[in-house]
Amino acid sequence: MSQTVFCRKYQQDMEALPFPPLPGEKGQQIQANVSKQAWDEWQALQTRLINEQHLNMLDPDARAYLMDQMERFLDNRETDRAEGYVPPET
Known part of the structure; x- marks a missing residue:
């Protein structure tokens, strides 16, 4: 059985990272x-x-930018989006 965590993004118990x-x-x-x-x-x-x-990714500024975007994403705040990206239809 897999472990669960209370996910900070989805605010519910979900499958944990291994x-x-x-x-x-x-x-x-x-x-x-x-x-x-x-x-x-x-x-x-x-x-x-x-x-x-x-x-x-060798540039410290690029890594800092991604860490900021990660925190924003996981906290359900607005993040930058790739221009022109269209999600696949499900």
Whole structure:
């Protein structure tokens, strides 16, 4: 049976991440408070932002920008969107 967490994004008990997605205390906090679904959705948005804005992940400013966008996404605040992105129809 999988573990559950109270997801800070969806405000309900959901499937937990199997391991911390980042090193250190930040990764531990995310694993304890963010669901697998929310993290997977963040990963998809992060990929679109990196590609659309041509972010260089060696640049500390680009990494700081993504960390800010991640916090905004997980707190249900407005985030930047990749221009021209149209989600697939389900």
